[in-house]
Amino acid sequence: MTADPYRLPRTVTPRHYELAIAPDLTTCRFEVTTVLTVDVHEPVSQVVLNAVEIDVHSAVIRDSSGAEQSGSVSLDEELERMTVTFPITLATGEAILTIAATGTINDQLRGFYRSTYTNGDGEERVIATTQFESTDARRAFPCWDEPEFKATFAISLLVPEGLTGISNGAVIEERATEGGMWVTFDTTMVMSTYLVAFIVGPLVTTDPVDVDGVPLRVACVPGREGLAGFALEVGAHALRFLAEYFDIPYPAGKLDLIALPDFAFGAMENLGCVTFRETALLVDRDRSSRLELERVADVIAHEIAHMWFGDLVTMKWWNGIWLNEAFATFMEVTCADAFRPEWERWVSFSTERGVAMVTDGLATTRPVEYEVVSPEDAEGMFDVLTYQKGGAVLRMLETYLGAERFRAGIRLYLRRHRYGNTETTDLWDAIEEATGEPVRSIMDSWIFQGGHPIVSVDGGDGTITVSQRRFRYLADEHDTDSRWQIPLLVRSLDDPPGAHRRALLTDASSSIAVATAPVVVNAGGWGVFRTGYSPTLFTQLIADLSRLDAIERYNLVSDTWAAVLAGQAPISEFFDLVALLTDERDPSVWDAALDGVSLMYREVPPEQRPAFSSWVRDLLGPVFASVGWEQVPGESERLTKLRGSVLGALGTWGEDTPIQERARALHADVVAGRAPVAPDLLPALVTIVAWTGGEAEYELFWDRIRTASTPQEEVRYLFRLATFPDEGLLVRTLEATEGEIRTQNGAFVIAGALANRVAGRSAWAWLSEHWDDVMKRIPDNSHGRLLEGIVRLTDAESVRDVAAFLETHPLPSARMQVAQLLERQRVNASFAERERATLATRFAN
Numbered sequence: 001m002t003a004d005p006y007r008l009p010r011t012v013t014p015r016h017y018e019l020a021i022a023p024d025l026t027t028c029r030f031e032v033t034t035v036l037t038v039d040v041h042e043p044v045s046q047v048v049l050n051a052v053e054i055d056v057h058s059a060v061i062r063d064s065s066g067a068e069q070s071g072s073v074s075l076d077e078e079l080e081r082m083t084v085t086f087p088i089t090l091a092t093g094e095a096i097l098t099i100a101a102t103g104t105i106n107d108q109l110r111g112f113y114r115s116t117y118t119n120g121d122g123e124e125r126v127i128a129t130t131q132f133e134s135t136d137a138r139r140a141f142p143c144w145d146e147p148e149f150k151a152t153f154a155i156s157l158l159v160p161e162g163l164t165g166i167s168n169g170a171v172i173e174e175r176a177t178e179g180g181m182w183v184t185f186d187t188t189m190v191m192s193t194y195l196v197a198f199i200v201g202p203l204v205t206t207d208p209v210d211v212d213g214v215p216l217r218v219a220c221v222p223g224r225e226g227l228a229g230f231a232l233e234v235g236a237h238a239l240r241f242l243a244e245y246f247d248i249p250y251p252a253g254k255l256d257l258i259a260l261p262d263f264a265f266g267a268m269e270n271l272g273c274v275t276f277r278e279t280a281l282l283v284d285r286d287r288s289s290r291l292e293l294e295r296v297a298d299v300i301a302h303e304i305a306h307m308w309f310g311d312l313v314t315m316k317w318w319n320g321i322w323l324n325e326a327f328a329t330f331m332e333v334t335c336a337d338a339f340r341p342e343w344e345r346w347v348s349f350s351t352e353r354g355v356a357m358v359t360d361g362l363a364t365t366r367p368v369e370y371e372v373v374s375p376e377d378a379e380g381m382f383d384v385l386t387y388q389k390g391g392a393v394l395r396m397l398e399t400y401l402g403a404e405r406f407r408a409g410i411r412l413y414l415r416r417h418r419y420g421n422t423e424t425t426d427l428w429d430a431i432e433e434a435t436g437e438p439v440r441s442i443m444d445s446w447i448f449q450g451g452h453p454i455v456s457v458d459g460g461d462g463t464i465t466v467s468q469r470r471f472r473y474l475a476d477e478h479d480t481d482s483r484w485q486i487p488l489l490v491r492s493l494d495d496p497p498g499a500h501r502r503a504l505l506t507d508a509s510s511s512i513a514v515a516t517a518p519v520v521v522n523a524g525g526w527g528v529f530r531t532g533y534s535p536t537l538f539t540q541l542i543a544d545l546s547r548l549d550a551i552e553r554y555n556l557v558s559d560t561w562a563a564v565l566a567g568q569a570p571i572s573e574f575f576d577l578v579a580l581l582t583d584e585r586d587p588s589v590w591d592a593a594l595d596g597v598s599l600m601y602r603e604v605p606p607e608q609r610p611a612f613s614s615w616v617r618d619l620l621g622p623v624f625a626s627v628g629w630e631q632v633p634g635e636s637e638r639l640t641k642l643r644g645s646v647l648g649a650l651g652t653w654g655e656d657t658p659i660q661e662r663a664r665a666l667h668a669d670v671v672a673g674r675a676p677v678a679p680d681l682l683p684a685l686v687t688i689v690a691w692t693g694g695e696a697e698y699e700l701f702w703d704r705i706r707t708a709s710t711p712q713e714e715v716r717y718l719f720r721l722a723t724f725p726d727e728g729l730l731v732r733t734l735e736a737t738e739g740e741i742r743t744q745n746g747a748f749v750i751a752g753a754l755a756n757r758v759a760g761r762s763a764w765a766w767l768s769e770h771w772d773d774v775m776k777r778i779p780d781n782s783h784g785r786l787l788e789g790i791v792r793l794t795d796a797e798s799v800r801d802v803a804a805f806l807e808t809h810p811l812p813s814a815r816m817q818v819a820q821l822l823e824r825q826r827v828n829a830s831f832a833e834r835e836r837a838t839l840a841t842r843f844a845n
C-alpha cells in the first residue's frame with residue numbers, strides 16, 4: 001500500500017475502460033458495467049481503485065494466465081476507495097477486470113446528476129448529466145480517479161425512446177433494445193477520468209457545422225435552439241484559431257457544446273463534449289449587451305482551449321489546476337481578441353485583473369500554486385487568483401517576451417507532452433528553451449509567493465530609480481523581504497509609439513537610464529504590479545492623459561484608488577485624478593474610477609449623500625451628454641459599452657432624476673414591446689428600475705424571470721431582485737433561494753442581498769439564521785461566492801458579528817475565500833473610519 005492516502009497504489013493501472021451505462025430517468029437510478037483493461041505490474045491479489053456512493057455488485061478478473069476469478073469488494077467511504085481482494089494472486093501482464101454497480105442520479109450537481117426544467121406543456125423533464133472535475137467520476141463508475149492515470153474510454157449509453165444521448169466520442173453504433181436504444185460512442189484518446197462525460201435527456205441538437213473536418217454542434221432543451229447561432233460562430237472561430245495557434249490539430253473527433261439548465265460552474269471542458277450553464281452558451285445576439293456576448297465568447301473559447309491545454313496535456317496532480325485554468329483564461333482573451341478586435345478584449349481584461357489584485361493585496365492572499373495533498377486542498381484554487389491573476393501573469397510574460405516567442409514555447413511544450421502529464425515547471429522549461437530567457441526563475445517568483453509588488457519610481461530626465469516592496473491594503477511592517485523578478489517595460493512619453501526598453505528588476509531597487517521624463521514603467525500596462533510615481537513624475541504624467549494608452553490610464557486610476565483604500569495616499573489624489581477624465585471614453589478606465597465611486601457612495605454619511613450624488617452627476621453628466629442615449633451608426637463598440645456603464649452610474653449613485661425617469665419609461669416600452677431599445681442599455685435600465693423600484697416593479701421582475709426568452713434576460717432580472725431598497729422584498733428574495741431560484745444561481749442572489757444598500761444587515765441576519773439549510777442547498781464550490789456581499793457590511797458591529805459567526809461556522813470548502821472576504825471587509829471598514837470626516841467635509845451641503 002502507498003503511504004499517501006490520497007494516491008492509489010500503482011501495482012495495477014488502467015489502460016482502457018469500456019463503460020455501459022443504463023440510466024432510468026423516472027426512478028433516477030442507474031446501472032453501470034465497467035470492463036477495464038489493466039496492467040498488473042506486480043503479482044498482487046488486491047486491486048485498489050476509487051468509488052463512492054455506488055453499490056458494487058460484482059468484480060471479476062481474467063489475468064494474463066487466462067484464469068478467471070471473482071473478488072470480494074470492500075468500500076472505504078472516507079477515502080472513497082474500493083478494494084477488490086482475489087483468492088489467487090494475479091499473474092503480471094494484461095488483465096480484464098469487470099465490475100457491475102448501481103447508483104443514484106443525484107441532485108448535487110456533481111457526479112452523475114439530474115437537471116430539470118419545465119417544458120412548454122408545464123411538465124417537468126429530467127436530464128441525466130455528469131460533472132466529474134475534480135474527483136467525482138468515482139461517483140458514477142469505479143475508476144483510477146487521478147489525472148495521471150490516463151486511459152482510453154469506449155462508452156455505451158442506454159437511451160430511452162425519444163431522448164438524446166451524448167458523450168465524448170461521436171456515435172458509432174445504435175442498437176434497438178426494449179424501450180430505447182443502446183448507443184455506442186467512438187473511443188476517446190488517452191485522457192484523465194475527470195474529462196469523461198455522458199448525458200441523456202430530452203435535448204435537441206443543431207445540424208453539425210463542418211469546421212475543417214470537425215463536426216460542431218450545440219445541444220440544448222427544445223425551444224432554445226434558436227439561440228445557438230452565436231455559439232456556433234464563436235466555436236468555429238475558436239477551433240480554427242486554436243489549432244493554428246498551437247500548431248496541433250483539434251484532438252477529438254467531434255465537438256458538442258451542451259447547455260444545461262442546472263450547472264454548478266460556468267462550463268466544463270469534457271473532451272469533445274463541453275457542458276455549460278445556459279447563460280454561458282445560448283444568447284440572442286440582437287437582444288444582448290456587448291458584455292453578455294463577450295461572456296459567451298470568452299467561455300466557449302476558454303473551454304475549447306482546454307481541449308489542448310488540459311485535455312491533451314494534463315497536470316500530474318491537482319496542484320497544477322491553476323496553470324490549466326490560468327492558461328485557458330489567457331487563451332480565451334487571446335482568442336476573443338482575434339474574434340472581435342473591436343471589443344478590445346485585452347483592455348477590458350484589465351478590469352478582471354484589477355478584481356484579482358484586490359484579493360491579492362490582502363495578507364490572506366495565497367500563492368498561485370501551493371502544495372496540494374488531498375484533492376479537497378485544490379478546491380480553493382478555483383478563484384480569481386487562479387483564473388484572473390494567473391491569466392494576467394501569463395499575459396505579462398507574453399508581453400515581456402514578445403507574442404511570437406511566447407507562442408513558440410507553448411507549441412514546444414504541447415508537442416513534447418501531448419497525451420501525457422506535466423508539472424508547471426515543464427511549461428517554463430519549454431518557454432525558456434524556445435526563448436533563452438530566465439523564464440523559470442521569473443515565474444517562480446510570481447507563482448510560489450502570494451501578493452504582488454508596488455514599484456516606486458523616482459528621478460527624472462536621464463535616470464530613474466525603481467524599487468519594489470509588497471503592496472498591502474492593511475500595512476504590516478513584518479513583511480519587508482518579499483521580492484519579485486519584475487519584468488519592466490519602460491517608455492518615455494517622448495518615444496515613438498510602441499517603443500520601450502525592457503528591464504528585469506530582481507533586487508530591492510535599481511537604476512534605469514531613460515531619455516526624458518515623463519516615463520511609464522509599466523508600458524502597455526501588463527505588469528502585474530502597482531506603481532507609485534514620485535509627486536513630480538506623477539504631475540508630469542497626468543499633464544496630458546491622451547499620451548497614455550487605455551490600460552496605462554486604467555492603471556493610473558486603479559493604482560491611485562488602491563493607494564487611497566490602503567491609506568497610503570490622501571483621498572484628494574483620487575478626486576483630483578478623476579476630475580481629469582472629462583475626455584475619457586474608455587469604459588475600463590471608467591470602471592476603475594467607478595470602483596471608488598461605489599464604495600464612497602456607501603460610506604458618505606446619509607445627510608451628505610445628495611451632495612455626493614451631485615458630484616457624481618458633475619463628473620459623469622458631461623460624458624453621458626457626449627455619448628447620448630442613442631447608438632450612432634458606426635460608433636465604436638467601446639463607446640457603446642461606455643454608454644451603458646455611465647447611464648447605470650448616473651441613475652444610481654448619481655440619483656439623476658431625469659435619467660431615472662427616462663430609464664423607467666424606456667423599460668416600460670421594452671416590457672410592453674412598444675419600441676426597440678439598444679441591447680447595451682438593457683442591463684442599465686433594469687439596474688435603475690430596481691434601484692428606484694417598489695413592490696409593483698418587484699412583481700414585474702418575477703414575471704420577466706418566469707417568461708424570459710433568453711438566459712441572459714432571466715439573470716438580468718434575477719440578479720437584481722436583491723438590489724431593491726426594501727427589507728421586506730429582500731427577505732422574499734432570500735426565501736426564494738430556498739424555492740424557485742435554481743441552486744446554481746442562489747449564491748449570486750445571496751451575495752447581492754448582503755450588499756443591499758439599505759438592508760444588507762437584514763440579509764446577514766437571515767443568512768445566519770438559515771445557515772445550515774443554505775449551505776446544504778448551495779453547491780460547495782459556491783460557498784465562498786455567496787459571502788462576497790459581506791465586504792459591504794462595514795459598520796463596526798457588522799464587522800464584529802460576521803467575523804464571530806464565521807469563526808464558529810467554518811466553511812471547509814471555502815476556508816481561504818472566507819478569510820479573504822473578512823479581510824476585505826476590514827479594509828473597507830478602515831477606509832470608512834479613516835475618511836469619514838474628510839468625506840463629510842467635502843460633501844457638506
Ligand SMILES: [Zn+2]
Pocket residue numbers: 269302303306324325328
Ligand atoms: Zn477552465
